[in-house]
Amino acid sequence: MKHIAESTVRRLSLYLRFLEEFEAHGHQTISSGELASQGGTTSAQVRKDLSFFGSFGKRGLGYSVSDLSSRLREILGLGRPWKVVIVGAGKIGAALAQYRGFRERGFRIVGIYDVDPQSIGLALDGVTVRDQRDMETDLMSLNAEIALLAVPAEVAQPLTDRLVAAGIGAILNFASTPLHVPSHVTIRSVNMALELEILSYALVNRDA
Amino acid sequence: MKHIAESTVRRLSLYLRFLEEFEAHGHQTISSGELASQGGTTSAQVRKDLSFFGSFGKRGLGYSVSDLSSRLREILGLGRPWKVVIVGAGKIGAALAQYRGFRERGFRIVGIYDVDPQSIGLALDGVTVRDQRDMETDLMSLNAEIALLAVPAEVAQPLTDRLVAAGIGAILNFASTPLHVPSHVTIRSVNMALELEILSYALVNRDA
Numbered sequence: 001m002k003h004i005a006e007s008t009v010r011r012l013s014l015y016l017r018f019l020e021e022f023e024a025h026g027h028q029t030i031s032s033g034e035l036a037s038q039g040g041t042t043s044a045q046v047r048k049d050l051s052f053f054g055s056f057g058k059r060g061l062g063y064s065v066s067d068l069s070s071r072l073r074e075i076l077g078l079g080r081p082w083k084v085v086i087v088g089a090g091k092i093g094a095a096l097a098q099y100r101g102f103r104e105r106g107f108r109i110v111g112i113y114d115v116d117p118q119s120i121g122l123a124l125d126g127v128t129v130r131d132q133r134d135m136e137t138d139l140m141s142l143n144a145e146i147a148l149l150a151v152p153a154e155v156a157q158p159l160t161d162r163l164v165a166a167g168i169g170a171i172l173n174f175a176s177t178p179l180h181v182p183s184h185v186t187i188r189s190v191n192m193a194l195e196l197e198i199l200s201y202a203l204v205n206r207d208a
Numbered sequence: 209m210k211h212i213a214e215s216t217v218r219r220l221s222l223y224l225r226f227l228e229e230f231e232a233h234g235h236q237t238i239s240s241g242e243l244a245s246q247g248g249t250t251s252a253q254v255r256k257d258l259s260f261f262g263s264f265g266k267r268g269l270g271y272s273v274s275d276l277s278s279r280l281r282e283i284l285g286l287g288r289p290w291k292v293v294i295v296g297a298g299k300i301g302a303a304l305a306q307y308r309g310f311r312e313r314g315f316r317i318v319g320i321y322d323v324d325p326q327s328i329g330l331a332l333d334g335v336t337v338r339d340q341r342d343m344e345t346d347l348m349s350l351n352a353e354i355a356l357l358a359v360p361a362e363v364a365q366p367l368t369d370r371l372v373a374a375g376i377g378a379i380l381n382f383a384s385t386p387l388h389v390p391s392h393v394t395i396r397s398v399n400m401a402l403e404l405e406i407l408s409y410a411l412v413n414r415d416a
Contacts (some may be wrong), residue, residue: 095303101401108289170407186410192250193309199378202394
């Protein structure tokens with residue numbers, strides 16, 4: 001498969017959301033125009049995005065909602081559940097553990113780790129926080145694939161190294177520090193303060 | 209000022225972080241190469257990013273850490289504090305209210321709003337959750353500029369409309385739905401499930 005830009009993957013994910021809403025309302029077909037207006041883009045963009053993955057629609061008839069949504073789920077790797085661990089059971093880690101949206105999309109939290117004796121043993125939405133020392137053993141036996149890293153910046157790199165050594169293939173990083181991983185591992189960062197800085201930049205420069 | 213791509217703003221924000229660390233360690237100058245290696249980019253990219261904003265460095269001498277960081281803070285709109293409100297005091301809203309990183313960067317939480325009688329009156333990191341009905345009155349008197357929207361998808365658009373009508377200029381949206389705002393308002397979305405889908409896409413396609 002060709003390399004697909006992240007912005008495309010992002011739109012595919014949005015289209016899938018609309019298709020699922022359409023499905024829930026009993027609609028059977030959808031036009032590129034309808035998908036475009038929901039996703040804040042153009043029909044041409046929708047057709048281009050979907051054309052990466054072969055031919056879906058029929059001219060004049062639109063797309064079959066159920067065909068297109070199952071194909072998109074497959075493309076996005078959502079045709080199967082994913083095992084996710086959370087490293088760090090502080091405020092962000094705990095909020096992530098309880099985030100409904102993950103389970104709805106097939107991301108199942110199978111482990112949560114911390115070093116704080118006050119956190120270890122707590123149950124967060126049915127998953128018990130375990131000692132970070134048990135992380136490697138657990139990762140091997142659980143076969144977890146994705147890690148959410150919600151730890152202080154100063155320990156983020158050593159923990160990343162441990163996750164990679166234990167076979168984790170993808171990491172979502174909430175620490176405000178860039179992390180280094182080998183090329184076979186995918187890493188993404190969510191940095192709230194940075195998001196706000198992009199807003200403040202827009203606010204100070206909007207009249208420019 | 210020219211329009212700067214978001215990816216550039218993102219890198220500027222990262223450079224600023226490294227500069228502040230350098231400053232804390234007592235360093236006075238930094239080369240584009242050092243900034244590049246920290247930011248996972250190239251010296252040429254660093255020089256290009258900084259050249260948007262005029263001439264900073266001296267060939268062979270590098271950049272003055274304090275000059276460059278104060279200039280970057282100014283460019284990013286961080287030379288002043290920003291008043292931020294949080295709409296929705298659920299798990300995400302509460303985690304945001306307690307996120308240290310915001311205050312460190314000058315984003316001050318001045319109000320939190322909810323509709324749930326069980327949440328109203330609670331103090332989150334020193335700020336009391338208030339009834340959403342009081343939101344407009346408060347926004348006017350507080351002169352808040354930025355809103356963090358952490359509410360269920362189905363109420364996100366009407367609340368956005370209320371925030372915009374009350375003069376909010378920038379919104380960070382945590383609901384998993386695209387929102388429409390007039391062109392003078394900046395909106396950004398953080399969608400955790402979507403971030404995970406980009407990872408699952410990478411995992412299923414990594415051998416391609």
